[in-house]
Amino acid sequence: MSLRMGIIGFGGMGNLHNRVYSAIDGVEFVAAYDIDPKRLDQAKEAGLTAYETLDAFLADDRINFVLVATPNHVHKELAIAAMRAGKNVMVEKPATITSADFEELIEVSKECGVVLTCHHNRRFDRDYLTVRKIIEDGLIGKPFAIMSSVHAKRGEMHGWRCEKQYGGGMVLDWGVHLFDQILTAFPEKKITSVFAQTASIKNPGVEDFFKVQMTMDNDLFVEVEAGTYCLKPHDRWVVFGDQGAFNIKDFACTDGGITTTDYELASQSQGDIVVLTPAGPTRTMSPLPAGAEYNTELPLIDVSEEGLVAYEDNGAVLYSRLYKNLIDVVDNGAELLVKPKDILRNIKFMEAVFESAEKGQSLTINL
Ligand code: NAD
Numbered sequence: 001m002s003l004r005m006g007i008i009g010f011g012g013m014g015n016l017h018n019r020v021y022s023a024i025d026g027v028e029f030v031a032a033y034d035i036d037p038k039r040l041d042q043a044k045e046a047g048l049t050a051y052e053t054l055d056a057f058l059a060d061d062r063i064n065f066v067l068v069a070t071p072n073h074v075h076k077e078l079a080i081a082a083m084r085a086g087k088n089v090m091v092e093k094p095a096t097i098t099s100a101d102f103e104e105l106i107e108v109s110k111e112c113g114v115v116l117t118c119h120h121n122r123r124f125d126r127d128y129l130t131v132r133k134i135i136e137d138g139l140i141g142k143p144f145a146i147m148s149s150v151h152a153k154r155g156e157m158h159g160w161r162c163e164k165q166y167g168g169g170m171v172l173d174w175g176v177h178l179f180d181q182i183l184t185a186f187p188e189k190k191i192t193s194v195f196a197q198t199a200s201i202k203n204p205g206v207e208d209f210f211k212v213q214m215t216m217d218n219d220l221f222v223e224v225e226a227g228t229y230c231l232k233p234h235d236r237w238v239v240f241g242d243q244g245a246f247n248i249k250d251f252a253c254t255d256g257g258i259t260t261t262d263y264e265l266a267s268q269s270q271g272d273i274v275v276l277t278p279a280g281p282t283r284t285m286s287p288l289p290a291g292a293e294y295n296t297e298l299p300l301i302d303v304s305e306e307g308l309v310a311y312e313d314n315g316a317v318l319y320s321r322l323y324k325n326l327i328d329v330v331d332n333g334a335e336l337l338v339k340p341k342d343i344l345r346n347i348k349f350m351e352a353v354f355e356s357a358e359k360g361q362s363l364t365i366n367l
Contacts, residue, residue, distance in 0.1 A: 002026035002327050006063035006087070008054070008078050009070030010039040012158075013092055017067055018046055024320045026327045033057035054078070058085035065326065067119070068092060071160040072167025076101045079116070083108045088115035088330065094176040097167045099348045106340045115329055117338045122177040123184055124319035127236050127248050129301045132185055134239070134246055137299070139258055141243025146222045148178050148237055151230035155202035162205050169206035171198065171353055174226040179353075180346050182214075182222055187342070189216040195362035196353040202229050212353055213362075248298060258296045266292040 003026060007014040010032040018029045032043035033051040040050040051057035058066075058081065066082040068075050068091045076096045079089045089109070095118040096102040109116035122128060135143055160166035161173055183191075193215040198207035209227035216222060225234070235256065237248040244260035266288050279285040321337070328334035349367055356363045 003028065003065045003323070003330060004062050005029045005065050005067055006057060006060060007032040007043075007048075007067045007069055008034075008057070008082070009068065009092075010034045010043045010048075010050075011036075011069065014039075014067065014069035015042065015046075017069065018048065020318055021320070021323050024323050024327075026331075027323050030062045031057060031060050054081060058082060058087065063087060064330065065090065065115075072097055072172060073165065075167075076105065079105055080108050083112045083114050083116065086112065086114065088326075090117045090119055090326065092119050093180075094118075094167070094172045094347060094350070095343050096347060097172065099344060099351055102340075102344050102347050106344065109340070115326070115336065116340050117326070117336055118343045119322070120177070120180045120184075120338045120343075121318065121322060122181060123338070124321050125181075125251060126301055126317060127251050127253055128181050130248060130253055130298055131181075131237055131239065133299050133301065134258065135185065135241075139299075140239065140241030140245055140260070143239050143241045144220060145240040146182070146220070146237070147234070147239070148182065148222070148224045149234040150174055150178065150226040150236070151233035152228045153231055153233075155208075155229040157203045157206065157208055157228055162203050164206055169198075170208050170210055170226050170228065171350055175210060175212070175224065175350060175353065176346065178224045178226060179212075179349055180342075182216075182224065183342065183346055183349070186216055186220065189220060191216055191349060191352075191365055191367040192218055193362055193364050194349070194352045194356050196356040197360075198357040201227065207357070210353070210357070214349075246298070253298055253301075256298050258298065260294050260296075261288065262292045262294075265289055 005027065007017060007029065014032065021027055022029050029048055031049040031051060033054055034040050043050040066087040066089050068078045068089065070078060072094055075091050079091050082089050096105060105116055134140060157168065161168040191214050194212065196210060196212045199209045200207055201209050212224045214222045235247045235249050236251060239246055244258060246258040247256045249255035268289065274281045275283060275286045277286050325337040329336055345367060352363055352365050
């Protein structure tokens with residue numbers, strides 16, 4: 001049977017799904033619905049049937065999976081309409097703005113017996129797959145601190161993202177991906193506290209910078225930061241473990257590496273004298289003895305194994321695993337990779353982020 005996709009909202013992302021993921025065997029994009037006639041013309045040019053009304057779109061029997069790729073504030077109503085028409089649904093992120101709305105979507109999907117999922121594509125970003133691999137292969141021991149940062153330089157947020165009423169702002173735009181990555185890497189760990197700060201630096205209507213600190217199981221400290229105007233970007237990832245550490249400079253993993261030490265040698269006492277170093281008088285910060293530090297390169301992710309579907313001139317990559325999972329779900333009843341309960345957990349976490357930022361307080365949570 002495979003996927004015969006219909007897209008609601010043929011804008012930037014709707015367009016990209018059709019352009020990129022139609023290359024996968026078993027995925028066919030057949031139709032689109034949009035309220036903007038220009039977008040419908042583009043859908044026709046791309047070879048899709050373009051519908052001017054939602055009812056006509058949903059009556060198209062060829063469609064067995066609907067992608068909702070509109071601005072965030074209308075995801076809920078469109079996803080419900082599609083599920084009530086008997087379609088499986090993948091909603092772009094964030095699936096909904098509130099957890100109450102997503103709980104409603106879960107109920108409707110159960111009632112209608114259809115699949116409900118969210119396009120959490122950044123679970124398959126090269127940098128994130130590298131993070132997972134280093135941690136899962138035990139290359140730095142047990143991680144105790146993670147810094148995940150995304151820093152842009154343009155300042156701008158695009159279109160409706162500049163307005164709260166449409167579900168704009170960086171938390172719902174990038175936070176949703178970055179939190180999903182952390183929650184997916186440690187599904188068995190509970191988030192026990194959150195402290196969030198937000199600011200509007202260049203986009204007055206919404207937060208365009210956020211800094212979120214979360215504690216997981218009281219032994220893993222995670223900082224997630226994203227902003228649109230951060231002209232000296234941090235490394236994309238820095239992770240400290242009890243047997244080593246690593247950094248990944250950027251999404252393409254062009255730089256970074258793993259550092260471990262011969263701990264016995266590295267921690268050897270220097271006696272009772274305080275050493276004078278570039279860091280001033282200190283023993284803690286003094287340089288390591290020769291031969292105590294080992295540096296290795298980042299492991300390479302086997303992109304062919306991950307199912308690369310697009311490789312553009314600028315080095316961009318996208319992986320097909322998510323769509324391949326949906327084919328398997330529809331054809332063979334396989335388990336969903338992006339499950340409603342995990343989508344809901346992430347939305348609840350974002351609610352805690354907004355609450356903490358508004359109150360200016362750390363919150364004790366159990367998520
Ligand atoms: P966009 O503004 O480029 O496109 C949105 C489209 O939806 C427009 O064509 C608009 O006319 C249409 N639309 C608006 N209201 C509608 C309605 N009620 N019914 C039908 N069509 C309607 O926005 P975008 O950048 O494509 O973002 C769309 C969604 O994709 C958002 O949820 C966004 O967060 C998500 N997104 C995800 C990623 C990712 O990597 N997963 C990247 C970018 C955007």
